[in-house]
Amino acid sequence: MNTSEMKKMTYRDAIRLGMTEEMRRDDNVIFMGEDIGIYGGAFGVSHGMIDEFGEERILDTPISEATIVGTAVGAAATGLRPICEIMFMDFVTFAMDALVNQGAKMRYMFGGQSQVPMVLRLPAGSGTGAAAQHSQSLEAWLCHIPGLKVVTPSTPAQAKGLIKAAIRDNNPVCFIEHKLLYKIDDLVPLDEEFIIEIGKTLTERQGKDITIVTYGSLLLKAMEAAAFLAEEGIEVEILNPATLYPMDMKPIVESVIKTGRVIVAHEAAKTGGLGGEIVARIVESDAFDYLNAPIIRLAGLDVPIPYNKELEAACVPQKIDFIRAVHRLIDSEQG
Amino acid sequence: MNTSEMKKMTYRDAIRLGMTEEMRRDDNVIFMGEDIGIYGGAFGVSHGMIDEFGEERILDTPISEATIVGTAVGAAATGLRPICEIMFMDFVTFAMDALVNQGAKMRYMFGGQSQVPMVLRLPAGSGTGAAAQHSQSLEAWLCHIPGLKVVTPSTPAQAKGLIKAAIRDNNPVCFIEHKLLYKIDDLVPLDEEFIIEIGKTLTERQGKDITIVTYGSLLLKAMEAAAFLAEEGIEVEILNPATLYPMDMKPIVESVIKTGRVIVAHEAAKTGGLGGEIVARIVESDAFDYLNAPIIRLAGLDVPIPYNKELEAACVPQKIDFIRAVHRLIDSEQG
Amino acid sequence: MIELSEEILLRMYYKMNQARFFEEKVDYLFSKGLVHGTAHLSIGQEASGVISCLALEKGDLVSMTHRGHAQAIGFGLDVNLMMAEFMGRARGYCKGKGGSMHIADVQNGNIGANGVVGGGFNLSCGAALTQKYKKTGKVVLCFAGDGATNQGSFHESLNLAAVWNLPIVFLIENNLYGMSSPISKNMNIENISERSGSYDIPGLTIDGNDPIEVYNTVLKALRYARAGRGPVLVEAKTYRYNGHSKGDAQVYRNEEEIAEWREKDPILRLKKYLQENRVFTDKQIQTMANEAHKSIETALKFAMESPEPEITSVLEDVYA
Amino acid sequence: MIELSEEILLRMYYKMNQARFFEEKVDYLFSKGLVHGTAHLSIGQEASGVISCLALEKGDLVSMTHRGHAQAIGFGLDVNLMMAEFMGRARGYCKGKGGSMHIADVQNGNIGANGVVGGGFNLSCGAALTQKYKKTGKVVLCFAGDGATNQGSFHESLNLAAVWNLPIVFLIENNLYGMSSPISKNMNIENISERSGSYDIPGLTIDGNDPIEVYNTVLKALRYARAGRGPVLVEAKTYRYNGHSKGDAQVYRNEEEIAEWREKDPILRLKKYLQENRVFTDKQIQTMANEAHKSIETALKFAMESPEPEITSVLEDVYA
Ligand SMILES: Cc1ncc(C[n+]2csc(CCOP(=O)(O)OP(=O)(O)O)c2C)c(N)n1
Ligand SMILES: Cc1ncc(C[n+]2csc(CCOP(=O)(O)OP(=O)(O)O)c2C)c(N)n1
Ligand SMILES: [Mg+2]
Numbered sequence A, B: 001m002n003t004s005e006m007k008k009m010t011y012r013d014a015i016r017l018g019m020t021e022e023m024r025r026d027d028n029v030i031f032m033g034e035d036i037g038i039y040g041g042a043f044g045v046s047h048g049m050i051d052e053f054g055e056e057r058i059l060d061t062p063i064s065e066a067t068i069v070g071t072a073v074g075a076a077a078t079g080l081r082p083i084c085e086i087m088f089m090d091f092v093t094f095a096m097d098a099l100v101n102q103g104a105k106m107r108y109m110f111g112g113q114s115q116v117p118m119v120l121r122l123p124a125g126s127g128t129g130a131a132a133q134h135s136q137s138l139e140a141w142l143c144h145i146p147g148l149k150v151v152t153p154s155t156p157a158q159a160k161g162l163i164k165a166a167i168r169d170n171n172p173v174c175f176i177e178h179k180l181l182y183k184i185d186d187l188v189p190l191d192e193e194f195i196i197e198i199g200k201t202l203t204e205r206q207g208k209d210i211t212i213v214t215y216g217s218l219l220l221k222a223m224e225a226a227a228f229l230a231e232e233g234i235e236v237e238i239l240n241p242a243t244l245y246p247m248d249m250k251p252i253v254e255s256v257i258k259t260g261r262v263i264v265a266h267e268a269a270k271t272g273g274l275g276g277e278i279v280a281r282i283v284e285s286d287a288f289d290y291l292n293a294p295i296i297r298l299a300g301l302d303v304p305i306p307y308n309k310e311l312e313a314a315c316v317p318q319k320i321d322f323i324r325a326v327h328r329l330i331d332s333e334q335g
Numbered sequence C, D: 001m002i003e004l005s006e007e008i009l010l011r012m013y014y015k016m017n018q019a020r021f022f023e024e025k026v027d028y029l030f031s032k033g034l035v036h037g038t039a040h041l042s043i044g045q046e047a048s049g050v051i052s053c054l055a056l057e058k059g060d061l062v063s064m065t066h067r068g069h070a071q072a073i074g075f076g077l078d079v080n081l082m083m084a085e086f087m088g089r090a091r092g093y094c095k096g097k098g099g100s101m102h103i104a105d106v107q108n109g110n111i112g113a114n115g116v117v118g119g120g121f122n123l124s125c126g127a128a129l130t131q132k133y134k135k136t137g138k139v140v141l142c143f144a145g146d147g148a149t150n151q152g153s154f155h156e157s158l159n160l161a162a163v164w165n166l167p168i169v170f171l172i173e174n175n176l177y178g179m180s181s182p183i184s185k186n187m188n189i190e191n192i193s194e195r196s197g198s199y200d201i202p203g204l205t206i207d208g209n210d211p212i213e214v215y216n217t218v219l220k221a222l223r224y225a226r227a228g229r230g231p232v233l234v235e236a237k238t239y240r241y242n243g244h245s246k247g248d249a250q251v252y253r254n255e256e257e258i259a260e261w262r263e264k265d266p267i268l269r270l271k272k273y274l275q276e277n278r279v280f281t282d283k284q285i286q287t288m289a290n291e292a293h294k295s296i297e298t299a300l301k302f303a304m305e306s307p308e309p310e311i312t313s314v315l316e317d318v319y320a
């Protein structure tokens, strides 16, 4: 195959392609979750995989989230490389002992004796009218647990590159998918060795005036806002920490040194969200002296996600919020 | 009773006194947990309560953390005011659905129809040689969940005043106790109406040179460091956000405006800890323009807590770390 | 068997029809793309959903599942407010914040539908603890699906309810599938009621499509719990005709199976019973169905006329 | 009943003694305030803890509890490295990072003690899935206490193991208490093995203080699982003489109860068996005990001589 070959596909299909390639490459990779077999997963991500890999490797589970994750941890510690899907990220609440007290700590508390190579796929986010128990973005929890890694792709290519890297990684990797992105399509490299290294922040757009740091579904909104602002002559630089933990701050710090102004944005509730961590790291860095304006955090409202469509949309930063924040920073400039 | 009467007692006894007073005052208050009856709780907090209140109100439960919390939520939503104890905060991992998806969201997702007046007591922290699964400080998780309140006392008086406020509050309140504080003793008001209002940051020491924001077990270390630094002529102001969520930023911002320098400290792992949130809020506030030096976060290492005593101590900021950080800020002054 | 009054038979037939029409309307609204969000239909499960609630006494409580419309209607919720909630309107039960999966009427003892599979077991224990502690003499009816009985919370809650002797009836609507997963793939036992043995409590398996059997069994179970004898596990075997939720291609089952179950339709069953026992004339029966139908048209109208919630309400009701 | 060779009887007696001496030493070190940290002693439980592991084949795996010293010694862990770990030293199994509650020897199939009650059930399912998937013919022995069987993870894991037919034996050491709570207060059934009915798997209750019965039963259970017939639940009734952990005033039980159980001591039981069956002379028996004792003195010396971990190691081994 021509290693530079690309194909247009959805984010959903790209995740599937990444998983499929890795399962072909390595027999130790198995995949577990609720209704991932014949149903193809609640969001169709695993559609058809059971036909290729059979019930031995595509394991439909009972509705037992704690045990899905605990079983993955135990399997990973003894030589398999499980992927598991939790139908909605909200239900990782059931699996926190297995993930946090067992999977994340096993290697350390056993003095390096073991490794836990597993991937936990977590469809997250609001926008589907599924209300408070099916719409959360809980990445901040996971990024507070040493021993875990956390990645989140924003494009189909990233989806493929990161799921493959996650499967090859020897640690528990939480792979957060945003439900609104499943249908987005774009070019994806077909190269089976196409990998996006875990631990890298990606520069999605270059600019000199303002830095926006964002990830997940907000990246698209930020990109749209940047395109709009470009017409006003404002050049926005956009950085995507596709690995949320451990986060690569270097490109972010460099960008802020260049632009002097920064917006940090995420969909998760503002208080206790990752935005605080990112802001703190910027302030602790060399970029502190270059800040020409206060840092702005754009984030979800501190409320559960409501059902009603308008209310739901009001909880999450939109394109217009990015534009307003940029204008605010430009206006507030203090030199 | 003379309402200004005080008595010296331990943090542990103060929590018990607060619970006891509230249980006497209000029949709807019940108390559930593992081994809280005749055993008196793993840390002796409920010692003797079963004798006064009997098995009807002091309910020993099976080892079923998820169901302890879920039962409390259901009882609270139907008219009781349960307190529950999770033996170690680490095991709240089992109860995150009940707490986060049910208790915290019920009122909102039902459009205000219900209230969930309950208290979840969570002994937290390291320092007891109990290793990775019995030593965590997970308050940042809870402070990311709208619908919850989170408080943490640092002294016996605060313990009494806050547990009483928590029991009287009509929302789910997470009450985080640090295990190393149980034996600390100090004066506690005996007044049965002594309450520390939820939602207030407490000024623990006044000073003009540097602001330290910290809570839980680190408050004592900060106070000791401040006493030491006072002899060098450095006046440290110490603020204790005893309510972690929702946090009262006003005194913090005012202090930073006064001192121009701030250290934010906690025992929890640095990345994703509350320190980031506090730093971000300071930077977003009016205090931004008054900062004379970068903000320093002192926090737990990003590792699981190890067993060995020296390693364990190395994970958590100590008095000397506060002193060094203060010196660093004084030296780095940029004016 | 308990002799049923005309009045209760009337309510049974009316409410089962109401539940069915309600959900057919929901299905229609989805098919027309008129609603943003999701809902789970229990068409075919009206006996277990509606009738079990009719056995409750005033003041008894109920905890519902994600597939809760029939349960709610059985419990006596107002279809106007239900429809408004489903459409996300301000006059809905939850002011448009909950939607189908969070319909609740807490003041009246309906502590809510639950979007979390297995989320209601321990909440129900808490509600039952309140009844026991306050000596109200009331019982909690806790609904769950077959799939939910593989959650850890099922085990913990039944155990707690058993050792604390809580007044609670766990009603498992076993519709043979959890989403695409046949129950036979997810547990090795045929009857979920066998799991009661782990807690030394009574366990019963019944024909969940037989309204009379559902009514009599739940009534007996409630009496047992009300008498302070502890919890009961009731398993009602039933079937959902529709997909799990919208967008379910139902590749996991075949048309014949669905057709077979349609033969056992609980509403037709009750109709036949009423006819055979000459309780009501055919005309009376038809009138009841018509009225049920009308109530749903009214509900839709009510919902359509209800305003959207004020945008500022997004910040309200986080804290009490 | 299976005929036991001299060699296995020797190992039984030696290892049970080793476990007891190990824990007596741990108790002593605590009483002298020489150790920072915590540990849970299983003195009195040596038959269920040690002997069940002796029934394992090479390559089989084990998952242990917080009360895991006897289990570890039975599985064949090196008491030197165990004692060093308990004392937080660099040469311990976990380089001093785990302590008593996290002793493990993963390379050799010991996937670790667990500080979380009920934490090992689903990890064991995972380990068993690996065996099934890789067709190793090996079985996982999963230890848990009686209290742990009220955790949701017990239910979920037994169900999963049953429907997936995993090669795993769940061994419940029922020592009648979970901390201060008598089992009778926390479940309504007498024999935990009855819970196997919920999953349609075999369940057995045995005298957990009878070394021979433990050995034979676990051996049979392992064979069943190894043959691909699925999981088995074995409940071994036993008793701990010491408090739950240090600082337990044991107000929840009386001296007589403890004294009664001391009569049924598993080590004395085996000794009597050896004497009655004239397998070894009294002198031989004493020699074995002496050697076990010596091994613990050596272990303590090893541990004392082991350096503290380098402080920089605090940052190591977070990630692979
Ligand atoms: C904890 C949790 N896991 C998964 C889901 C997704 N989900 C919704 S309904 C359902 C199937 C539930 O099956 P069952 O309990 O039998 O109820 P039924 O849908 O058949 O009424 C699943 C897996 C969920 N809502 N909650
Ligand atoms: C999830 C969890 N809850 C509570 C504890 C505290 N705890 C440690 S051991 C124990 C009792 C366990 O009882 P059982 O399972 O019977 O084991 P035993 O101690 O009797 O060996 C408890 C409550 C814990 N370690 N983990
Ligand atoms: Mg079902």
Ligand SMILES: [Mg+2]
Residues within 6 Å of the ligand: D145, D146, D147, D173, D174, D175, D176, D177, D178, D179
């Ligand atoms: Mg026990």
